Amino acid sequence: MMREKDAKDLLRQMMNAAIAAADPATAIAPNLPEKPKGRCIVLGAGKAAAAMAQALEEAWPDVDLSGIVVTRYGHATQTERITVREASHPVPDAAGEKAAAEILQAAKEAGPDDLVLALISGGGSALMTLPVPPVTLAEKVEVNRLLLKSGLTIEDMNRIRRRLSLIKGGGLARAVFPARLVTLAISDVPGDDPAAIASGPTVPDPSSDEDLSRLVAKLGPDLPKSARDILLSPAAPQDDFKPDYRLIATPQMSLEAAAQIARGAGVTPLLLGDALEGEAAQLGIVMAGIAQATAAHGTPAKTPAVLLSGGETTVTIGTEKPGRGGRNTEFLLSLALSLSGHPKVYALAADTDGIDGTEDAAGALITPETLAQAHQLNLNPRDYLHNHDSYTLFNHLNALIKTGPTLTNVNDFRAILVL
Known part of the structure; x- marks a missing residue:
């Protein structure tokens, strides 16, 4: 015995x-695309985002790297070319909202000859918060609080998060176009669904045309009216872009x-x-x-x-x-x-x-x-x-x-x- x-x-x-087995230090390099001839803009969010950025810098010392990633307080690493921001998780805060706005702006500045590398990992939903107007950050925080105590599955939580975000549910990919976009992701969700990892900022939202009234009912009367109105409004058509999405750890x-x-x-x-x-x-x-x-x-x-x-x-x-x-x-x-x-x-x-x-x-x-x-x-x-x-x-x-x-x-x- x-x-x-x-x-x-x-x-x-x-x-x-x-x-x-999920250490970015060993998982990043084998999954990188061909080195770009020009700029590589690095954007990312999640608990592993800073460590992923550090591993990327070590793997590509001779590439023109720049960009910004946001991670949880206390999860930052030392980087030289990629800016690391810290924000709150699991409850979003103003630092996360500011970082998300910076990331979205950097995405819009990518040109057709640039390579954009998105470093995505679990926790990105709370860390990269940019609510759809007129939802405010305070109201988004209240939505998140209701989600965390709701008992909803992570898939249903992400249906809500994607619908209320300018950057999730493919929002980051739409901002990057027409630059080439490659996503390196560490999965923290059941089934490794790219649309659920950090609420899928670089992939089409598969629930963009779904009726979410059942989830709204589950969240109850404390759901802010601005969020309720958006979640119950007519759904948008689905995106049809084909992402280059690479799972590097699962x-x-x-x-x-x-x-x-x-x-x-x-x-x-x-x-x-x-x-x-x-x-x-x-x-x-x-x-x-x-x-x-x-x-x-x-x-x-x-x-x-x-x-x-x-x-x-x-x-x-x-x-x-x-x-x-x-x-x-x-x-x-x-x-x-x-x-x-x-x-x-x-x-x-x-x-x-x-x-x-x-x-x-x-x-x-x-x-x-x-x-x-x-x-x-x-x-x-x-x-x-x-x-x-x-x-x-x-x-x-x-x-x-x-x-x-x-x-x-x-x-x-x-x-x-x-x-």
């Missing part, structure tokens, strides 16, 4: 491999990197999918059932095995004031409760960008002793789950994983080790 320390170390090694690639680590340790990896969605707490219950079946019957994988999955779950907040938590720690707390201290199961869940929700932890790690340790401290795990306060519980247990910003983002990484 593997010792607890070895089990925890293996889980961390798999997480590190998953993150490394959740599936990261899961496969983690699986390779598992095999090297003599553990059978079972990839359950890179696009799992739904309520975080409910997914915890489902995954506990699969882990218990694996331990008891050797199905769907013979032990020792690790159940690997990615994607993005949701946490729907009711009327109660939530505690401190993120979707990964909430998933883990639900998983731990459902496992009831199963002696053969360990698990780790983390956001690959290093920030689970809005907290300073990437996620956490549970062992067969997690619930017992909580009870020894007179903590009731079910109360913490009910109050969406999973971060606080795992902080008391010293079980949080803190990586700091990883400067990439391929969404959530979950590994359940069954011995």
Whole structure:
């Protein structure tokens, strides 16, 4: 039987491999187009945008590079030719609006002989905010707040974001024309849909002609009138341009990197999918059932095995004031409760960008002793789950994983080790 320390170390090694597989430092260069004869204008947004810009400068030291990218506060890197701006995520701010306006203006100045490289990664929707008038930034912030507590899937959230933006849903591509545009993207969304990654600034909006009334109803009466009017107005026709769009890192690639680590340790990896969605707490219950079946019957994988999955779950907040938590720690707390201290199961869940929700932890790690340790401290795990306060519980247990910003983002990484 593997010792607890070895089990925890293996889980961390798999997480590190998953993150490394999406490192812009190694993912950018192999996916670059032919070097341009003239200017290369670099535009981008997302949690990995600055690291992508830095990697591009290193890959193309002899190319006339200029441009601007916007990333999350604390995620900037040192660049010499490409300007890096920082803004707020997940709630947009004035810095993000200003950066988006700069990016759109730079796009409009691209000439027919220029190459425009768009560096796109998860988080770009909030970081590159330029609302359609008459929607104001304050109203866009309120829309975003409603989206984050709505329980809507990331696909539905992006339907809303694209419709309310001048730059998303193909807006950046329209501004760049007739210059050549190539997009390098790191995916953080289920299914790697280009229209969903940062709300698709360089690809046609596939929902531009959809009726969004069902989503408006879901957001409720607090939705600002300006946004409501735009979302319920007659839809625009779809764009017909064909983008040059290159996925340089994806959740599936990261899961496969983690699986390779598992095999090297003599553990059978079972990839359950890179696009799992739904309520975080409910997914915890489902995954506990699969882990218990694996331990008891050797199905769907013979032990020792690790159940690997990615994607993005949701946490729907009711009327109660939530505690401190993120979707990964909430998933883990639900998983731990459902496992009831199963002696053969360990698990780790983390956001690959290093920030689970809005907290300073990437996620956490549970062992067969997690619930017992909580009870020894007179903590009731079910109360913490009910109050969406999973971060606080795992902080008391010293079980949080803190990586700091990883400067990439391929969404959530979950590994359940069954011995």
